[in-house]
Amino acid sequence: MAETLTFTLDTGDGVPKEVVIRLRPDLAPGHVARITELAQEGFYDGVVFHRVIDGFMAQGGDPTGTGMGGSDKPDLRAEFSDAPHVRGTCSMARTSYPHSANSQFFICFDDATFLDGQYTVWGEVESGMEHVDALPRGEPPRAPGKIVKATVA
Numbered sequence: 001m002a003e004t005l006t007f008t009l010d011t012g013d014g015v016p017k018e019v020v021i022r023l024r025p026d027l028a029p030g031h032v033a034r035i036t037e038l039a040q041e042g043f044y045d046g047v048v049f050h051r052v053i054d055g056f057m058a059q060g061g062d063p064t065g066t067g068m069g070g071s072d073k074p075d076l077r078a079e080f081s082d083a084p085h086v087r088g089t090c091s092m093a094r095t096s097y098p099h100s101a102n103s104q105f106f107i108c109f110d111d112a113t114f115l116d117g118q119y120t121v122w123g124e125v126e127s128g129m130e131h132v133d134a135l136p137r138g139e140p141p142r143a144p145g146k147i148v149k150a151t152v153a
Contacts, residue, residue: 007035007090007123009044010149011131019107019128021090023152024121028079031092031101031122036152038103043071044150052135052144056112059093060147061104066140070102079120085112088125107132 005023010016025032038044043063050067051059062069078098085091089108092101101120109132125132135145 005032005036006126006153007039008151008153009128009147011135011145012148013146017128017131017134019131020126021107021123022126023123024083027081027083028092028120028122030076031079031120034073034076034103035105035122037073038071039150039152042150043103044147046146046148048144048146049135050144051106051139052137053109053139054137055110057106057108058132058135058145059104059106061093063103065144067104070104073102075099076101076120079122080117081121082117083121085115085119085121087111088129089121090123090125091115091119091121094119109133 007021007023009019023032047060047063048065049058049060050062050065085108087110093104093106094101
């Protein structure tokens with residue numbers, strides 16, 4: 001049996017608030033490899049959730065906090081699947097060009113199946129969704145919630 005990989009985000013500020021995400025290399029091996037690589041490099045540590053829309057999703061992974069940045073690594077080829085965008089789904093953010101995902105990702109609060117087949121699903125929240133639900137709503141320049149530390153195990 002294959003080992004289950006998890007991506008854990010600590011969103012607490014002084015008190016740990018862990019969001020544990022089961023990685024899905026069966027759906028998106030390239031995207032899981034990128035998330036893993038960036039987490040191991042400490043890329044996501046201190047990065048904010050810059051776009052949090054009630055009833056839709058929380059988006060993070062941009063080191064500039066503006067929604068316009070990414071890592072210095074090349075963009076990824078899309079790995080679209082039939083996995084649905086439902087509560088707890090983790091998917092990559094991108095521009096209108098399908099092969100432009102880099103480091104930004106989002107976690108769905110609710111059903112967002114209108115995104116199915118257009119964005120790469122790479123994981124699903126196993127525990128800690130209440131911490132995602134508690135993130136402050138809004139977009140820059142308001143004070144966002146952040147990832148204190150990201151790890152892969």
